[in-house]
Amino acid sequence: MSRKLYKVVFLNHGKIYELYAKRVSSSDLWGFTCVSELEFAPRDGMLVDPTEEKLRDEFSRTRSLHLPMQSIMRIEEVDERGTAAIRDGISGDKIIPMPLPHRSP
Numbered sequence: 001m002s003r004k005l006y007k008v009v010f011l012n013h014g015k016i017y018e019l020y021a022k023r024v025s026s027s028d029l030w031g032f033t034c035v036s037e038l039e040f041a042p043r044d045g046m047l048v049d050p051t052e053e054k055l056r057d058e059f060s061r062t063r064s065l066h067l068p069m070q071s072i073m074r075i076e077e078v079d080e081r082g083t084a085a086i087r088d089g090i091s092g093d094k095i096i097p098m099p100l101p102h103r104s105p
Helices: 050-058
Strands: 005-012 015-026 032-039 064-068 072-078 085-088
Touching: 005 032, 015 072, 050 085
Parallel strands: none
Antiparallel strands: 005 015, 005 072, 015 032, 015 085, 032 064
16 A cells, blocks of 8 residues: 655745645644655755755754645645745745855944
8 A cells, every 4th residue: 555645835934835745634733734754855866956955954853844724725645756845936936045155244
């Protein structure tokens, strides 16, 4: 029996996040959806997607996300995992964070 996998698309601070998770359920917090067991691409390849790495780092210590129902745009049950992404909330373009130079005060 294959295990279920979900693509969760939600809005966070003006950006659209696309994550993959093994579990999606109603949260114990009223008005929230619980997303847990996040899935990311294995790190065994030579090529690294900077956006997926940023998401992996951001959620590395997260056991579960409790997302407000109003922020969730879509939840899909999928057969295989795609690439996790962050997109601009207005244009839908993929955002690749670039390091900024540090300024001294």
